[in-house]
Amino acid sequence: MDIVIRKSDGLPTYHFAHLVDDHLMRTTHVIRSDEWLSSLPLHVQLFQEAGFKVPKYCHISPIMKNDNGNKRKLSKRKGSGKQQFFIMKRLVFLQILLRNI
Numbered sequence: 706m707d708i709v710i711r712k713s714d715g716l717p718t719y720h721f722a723h724l725v726d727d728h729l730m731r732t733t734h735v736i737r738s739d740e741w742l743s744s745l746p747l748h749v750q751l752f753q754e755a756g757f758k759v760p761k762y763c764h765i766s767p768i769m770k771n772d773n774g775n776k777r778k779l780s781k782r783k784g785s786g787k788q789q790f791f792i793m794k795r796l797v798f799l800q801i802l803l804r805n806i
Contacts, residue, residue: 708747720748723748724748728752733760733761734761735761736763736799737762737764737765738766738767741764748762765799
């Protein structure tokens with residue numbers, strides 16, 4: 706399968722940026738929303754084709770919040786301190802789980 710790594714405007718795609726960034730930062734574990742699960746085969750293929758070590762992936766359901774009676778995903782970019790606390794608490798729990806994999 707051909708993988709697009711550069712958009713028509715010359716900027717890298719998310720998939721290529723993910724590959725390079727995770728390799729340069731020596732990322733060993735990636736925890737992300739399950740909406741990215743369909744991209745997993747593509748990301749694994751990119752790492753393998755580049756000759757990079759493939760990180761371990763963990764996909765979790767999004768953390769939802771009540772926003773005036775509507776459910777929406779909790780955003781790491783738009784959150785109060787309380788929300789950030791719960792995100793960090795969940796990530797620490799996931800780190801403990803990953804150590805035992």
